[in-house]
Each structure stands twice: as structure tokens, then as C-alpha cells.
Amino acid sequence: MKATRSAAAPPEEGHTASSPAPAKSRRTAGKRNAVATRQRILEAAMAEFAEHGFSGSRIDRICAAADVNVGMIYHYFGNKNDLYLAALESSYKIIRDREQSLDVNDADPLLALRALIELTFDFLSTDPHFVRLIMNENLMMGRTAQRSATIPHMTRPLLDSLRTILKRGQKEKVFQKNIDAENLYVSILGLCFIHVSNRHTLSSMFQRDFAEPDWLAQRRLIVVDVVTSYITDKAGK
Amino acid sequence: MKATRSAAAPPEEGHTASSPAPAKSRRTAGKRNAVATRQRILEAAMAEFAEHGFSGSRIDRICAAADVNVGMIYHYFGNKNDLYLAALESSYKIIRDREQSLDVNDADPLLALRALIELTFDFLSTDPHFVRLIMNENLMMGRTAQRSATIPHMTRPLLDSLRTILKRGQKEKVFQKNIDAENLYVSILGLCFIHVSNRHTLSSMFQRDFAEPDWLAQRRLIVVDVVTSYITDKAGK
Amino acid sequence: MKATRSAAAPPEEGHTASSPAPAKSRRTAGKRNAVATRQRILEAAMAEFAEHGFSGSRIDRICAAADVNVGMIYHYFGNKNDLYLAALESSYKIIRDREQSLDVNDADPLLALRALIELTFDFLSTDPHFVRLIMNENLMMGRTAQRSATIPHMTRPLLDSLRTILKRGQKEKVFQKNIDAENLYVSILGLCFIHVSNRHTLSSMFQRDFAEPDWLAQRRLIVVDVVTSYITDKAGK
């Protein structure tokens, strides 16, 4: 086994949690569809790992959710660790793909940046599964992400997009000169991540629900404001 | 058990994770010291829970680290859940206490705000234990923080400090008018938290170490910049 | 879990404690037989619970006796409590089934009654397992018997038999008029139960072995005498 690897083998068509297969007739069908079975397992695993973390996740629950036998998981994915790797990579793929749906060239650079921020905010806020999976992976010291060859690969286009936007904004003199794309992404991520990742402890602290639609709508505006205030700051050091 | 409770019983002198007592000579000394034993367990638990999360933590490891028998944990803390509650509350107490060491009245409001940001940044970056504990608690849906009576209590002074700073800055016309203290704290936390919480996945993405002193020093300046740009933005919405 | 339930799932062919399968060749035979495994566990559990009571029983000993892995018990029976329920129900089934082997209609009512008494006496005296299981269940306040749906169900035919016998004896004017079937059964049970249930304390009191065949044979006659004297008493109150 190499230093890094990818667990994503067959092309997974459609990353959403919907199972397009004729779900209930499967049992009696006799012969099953290997690709569909693998996909069902993967989707069940993504949900389970996001919900319970790696060590809290149960192979049995994944089997029940995917309606497969225990052996199938070992047949298709080898073991719990590699199944988790596959789930992690698939999750990253969803957000990275979505980011690439933005058009960074045509629009006004400020609008392009705003669109990226809003996409990130919405993606993380709408479905906490991804945030939970990332949090769990970090609690495990990123030992699985390190094994992945595809994760750094998927990051390139994102960085390229940000750099394109920044370059255009700086050229047009609406952005500060010395903004670093990586750092900017970290800031955006931090501002879009925290109320999802820390939703429950913040609720205990402030006795308020940080998933309330009204609060989220207002918060979304603030996050955009914080980033754009900074990036357009004329006094920029 | 009632709605909320606190697991912090005896006054714990010195909340840092360092054990000032001559740890290894205890066994032979024949001294029985309930308070010290309890404190040793608590500190070991804080480290273990931060390192491995709740379900990944092992009672046996805590025992070994605290150099006590298994039964002592159950004698002093009841069970793993309540030990975890005590560790969580103690951890919160450390940062909340430190925040209160700042003087919010005397200084220039911008400097006061900057000091709070830097304190938060440094506290979270220097020792990832707190961040990890909070992340784990959120992965568990905050079910333990909810049981705590002291956590919301400890938050009051922090909010009061922020409001005091904001009021003075607005009075002196250096801050925007419509900044909400709660939202401001969430922004600060997000910016100071993300490179610690997501250290490992960000490393996989960007192939760089986000705990490097140089990077941290630069990031610290940026975080202050982001917040102050926003809060002093003359175009304030 | 609902109010009452039954733990008896697959039909257990042959309720005696004997294991008809070639027990020790199973391991090497490579055969996987769920029904037989379940049955082996159940029989081992009946013996263990009878021998040591519920809390004194050890899951490990049941495993060893049934020659199965610990996990199998939890796979087939859920937990210690439910395994105990299954053992209790199976034990009751044995005596209730045996009672139904008597023919209450054809014989002389006095002979029919005598047969029931003797069957009860012999069943309880021959194998103390059942008595011990019942004693233990009562020490636990019958909390498990209460959960069983089958125990009251199995009692009906017994009561019906007794009532049939009584009715015929009263019709033929050999029995007292006002004998209550339930109370009669309690008397019979008390007279057949005590020297088994209290065997050891009675031995300490009277310094004699109450399981000696000679004593039992004599006692059997006396018990029949006591009941028939009462039931045929012409001075019946």
C-alpha cells in the first residue's frame, strides 16, 4: 500500500443521498447490482460517520441502513477504516464540485467573491453532515485525510478560483494588494464553519438556537460584510 | 437527575493541566489526600477527553495518567459521563477566567478589542486541548454542555465585557453603530478557531503545517485585521 | 418494551436438559446450526440460573457449558435479563406440559387427583432445578415472570384440569362441596415444594437429609394423605 491512496473506485454517479435504484424489490430480485450495492453502502456510511464519528459509528447500523449483509462491506471496502476513507473523499468531492460550478471570470470580482462566500455558508449551514465529518476527521488528527490522494488534488481548482478572483480585484483596485488566497479561504471557512461546528456549545453559552432561519439569514449578511470589509479596506496594511 | 447541574465540587486551585504535586512519591508516602486525588483525576480526564473524544477515551488510561485505581474515578465522579461533564466545565472555566483578566475599561476600545482577540487566538492556538474538547462536545450534540449549569453562567461576564468595549467604541465614533456583541464573538471565535479545529484537514488540502510559529504569527495579525476592518468600516451597513 | 412478552422464539424440540446433539464434534464439524446453538445456550442457562440464581449466574459459565462464544448469547437473547426470561418460560413449559399428559376424564376423580399430586411431587423432588428457579424468581419479586405473556397462558389448562376433577368428585359425592381449585393447587404445591425448597435449612434444623429416597417415598404417601383427607372430609366446613 502506498503512502497515499484513494478509495473511490467505481464512478459514483450522483453524490446526493438519494438511491435511484428500485429500493424495495431488491430483496426478491435474486441477482443484485454490484455498483448499486456499493453506492448504497457508501451513502449509508457517509451518513453514519457524519452522525457518530468514526469510532462511534457501527458497521451494523451501516448494514441496516444500506440493507446489505455485513460481509458486503468487507467485500467492497475491506474494513471500517477504508470505508471511512471512501466516505470522507466522497464528501469532499461534493463541496469541491459545487465550488467549481461558480463562474469566476465573468462577474465583477466582488460579486464573484460574495458568491463563493455565500455558497460556502449555505453548503455548510444547510446540511451539517459535512461539517461533522470534517470535525471528526480532525479529532482523529487527520490520519485518514493524509492517506487520501484525491483530497489535495481536489483543492487545486478552489485555490485557482480564489487567486483568479483576487488578481482581478487587485487589478481593478477594489481589493487590497496583499491578500493571500490560502489565508482568505481559511478566514471564509472559519466564519462559515463556526456556528455549525459549535452550534451546540454556543447554544449552551448564549441560550439561543444557532440554526434558526432568521439568525442564519442575518449571520450570512454579516459574514459577507466581514470578509468584504477586510478585503476592500483602503487602509489595508 | 435534574435539568442542569454542575460537576465541579471542591475548589480546584490552579486550573492548568500541570500537576504541581510530587506525583510519583505519593504512592510510597502513604498520604491520603482526597482533594489532590480528585484534582489529578480531573486533569488526566481533561487531557484524555481532549485527546480522544468522549467515546474514544479510556477510563483505564485516565487511571494510569492520574496514578489512581479505577474505583477512585467512580468514587469521586460517579461515571464516565459525569467525569466528562466535570472536565468540560473545568476547561471552560480556564478560558473564561483568563478573559476576565483583561481590563476593558481603561484602555482605548480598539486596543481592548484587539487584546481580547489576541488572547482568544493565543489561548486556542497554544494548546489545542480546549478546541478538541469543544469539537467533541459538539459532535455529541452538546448533550453534556446542556446539563451544565455553570457554562451559561460563565458566559455572562464575557458578553458584558464585549458590550462595554462596543459601547465605548461606538460612543467615540471609531466603531460601527450596529455591531451585535454575540455575533461579534462568534466571528472572533470562528477566525481564531478554524486553523486549530481544522488543522489536519487543512493541512491535507493545502499541504502545509498550520501550527508552524511563523504562519501563526502572520495569521494572528490577519485575524485582528479582519475583525478591526469590519468593526471600524465607515461604510458600515 | 411492551407490558408482557415472550422470549421463546424457535420451537424447542424436547424440553429436557439433555442435549441430544453430538456436542463436542460441533467445533470441528464446521456446521453452523443456529437452532441447535440457541437451544444449547438455553439449556445451559436454565441450569446456571437454577444453580446460582439470577445475579449469581455468570454469562461466562453459561458460555462454557453451551460451548459458545459470549457474543452468541447477546446475538440470540439480547441480554442476561432476556435470557433469564427465556429460561424461566422454558422451565414452566416443562411442568405444564407434563401436567397435561394426565387424563382427567377417564379415571376415578380421587385417582386423578392422586395422580396429579404424585406427578407434582415427583417432578419437584426429582430435579430441584425448577424449584430453585422459581424461588429465585420470587426473591426478585417476580419481576421477570410479570413480563412473560406465556406463563399465565400456560396456567389455564392446569386450572381447567383441577376444576374438572373437582366437579366430578363433588358430583359423585366423594369430595367436599366447597373446594376452590386455586386454593387446592396452592395447598398441593406447598406440600410438594417445601422439602425441596427448604431442604437445606430443614436439614440444619432436624439434622436429617430430606432428599433421602426412603424419606421421600414416605413423604409422598403423607402428602397424598393430607390432601385426600381434607378433600374427602365428611365434616367439610
Add this chain to the structure above:
Amino acid sequence: MKATRSAAAPPEEGHTASSPAPAKSRRTAGKRNAVATRQRILEAAMAEFAEHGFSGSRIDRICAAADVNVGMIYHYFGNKNDLYLAALESSYKIIRDREQSLDVNDADPLLALRALIELTFDFLSTDPHFVRLIMNENLMMGRTAQRSATIPHMTRPLLDSLRTILKRGQKEKVFQKNIDAENLYVSILGLCFIHVSNRHTLSSMFQRDFAEPDWLAQRRLIVVDVVTSYITDKAGK
């Protein structure tokens, strides 16, 4: 240690569960009363062992009930086994003493017998503690009763009383000739014991409460009837 022994050391004045000592001022009294402390422990132990059986009983609960420290139990009674022996002997002493309060010589032998039956019935029915203790001891194969020197000793007067009654009844030709005192006692005990010992399983079987006062009153009459029918049976074999 000898083959048999007695754990009853200091004379226990008053075997009822009442603690005649000034209960609540004890804590502040400083110096305590050794005899009273021992007695408090013994009474708490009798209740605990009757309630939970030997292995279900907890030293800590006994301590709490007796309001003493753990060490006191080991100081006064050595260990759990010996405390249990003391509790068992004390319990037997209560019923044996009560039996001796009957006057077997003056009364009509049938009335004397009836009085003994009723005393036994009432004693066992009124307080199930004794029955539970005996049941538990038998489940433990009487291993503790065997160690007791006082239990067989206390049985002599009971047997003597029964023999006296029987002899007078046979002399007066109201009793059968061939009644054995020991066997008669076993019958009486069985009839008086069963609805207490098997209260809960009988309740599950017959769906009725066997501790109901009305049922008990009726049952008491029946038990007397059963015994006297037998003993006065003219057809006595």
C-alpha cells in the same frame, strides 16, 4: 475455626427492627455505644439480606441504613459471610422464641395445634423478611446454616412442643396414631410458607394478589382445615 459456630456474641435485647437508641443525636455524640452500633448493623443486615439475598446485598447499603462506617462492619463482624450468619441466626431466634410463648400443656390438644398453625401462618405472612431470608439460604445450599451451632439447638423446643401435643391428642383418641412430629411440622410449614415464598410467581400464574387480607384470612382457615382434617382422620391409615 470449628465445624459449626455462632456469630451471636453480645446478647441482643429486643429482636424487633426498632432501634431504641437516641438515633439522631448519635453523630454529634462523639463517643459511641459499641453494643448499640453492633445492634444497628445487625438489624440493617437482617433487612438487607432478606431484601436482596446474600450476593445481592451491598455492604454500603447496610452501612447507610445503620449509619456507620464501612470499617465498623469488619470490626464487629469480620466479613460479609459472618455478618450474614449473624443475621440468619437472629432471624431464626425470633420465630423460635415466639413459638415457645405458646402453652402446649394446658389447652385442648386440637386447640394447641391450631394455635401453633395460626402462629406460624401469621408470622410468615405478616412479614415476608423471614421467608425471603430462608429462601435465599436454601438457594445457597444452606452453607451458612450448616455453620451455625445455634440453629439445630433452637429447633429442639419446637419439636418437643409438637410431640407433647401429638401425644396428648393420641391419648385422647382425637388424633391419628401414626403421626410423625417432624413430618407434621414440614406439612404445616409447607402450607404456611408457599403463598409467601411463591407469592409473585403464583400472582403471575393466577393473576391475583396473594397478599390481599381477604384472601389471607380465607387461606388461614383452609390451612388449619387441611391439617386438622388429616390429623383427625378416622380412616387414618
Add this chain to the structure above:
DNA sequence: GATGAATGAGTATTCATTCAT
């Protein structure tokens, strides 16, 4: 490909008992 019976190593928790003070 698919099933589910079987395994074994681990893990939180309990509890009688000891012992320094």
C-alpha cells in the same frame, strides 16, 4: 455475489475488603 453464525479482544462499572489516620 450474498448470508449470518461465530469469534475474541476489549471496556465501563461494581464491590468486598484493607489500611493509614
Add this chain to the structure above:
DNA sequence: TATGAATGAATACTCATTCAT
């Protein structure tokens, strides 16, 4: 006499993984 901190052995239960069919 009395206290309660400390010990260690035991015990029910979990779970990823294997393997015969």
C-alpha cells in the same frame, strides 16, 4: 472507636472481523 480513601478482581456487554455455506 471511628473514618473514608484506596485497591484489585470480577462481570456484563460491545463490536469489528472472519468464514462456512
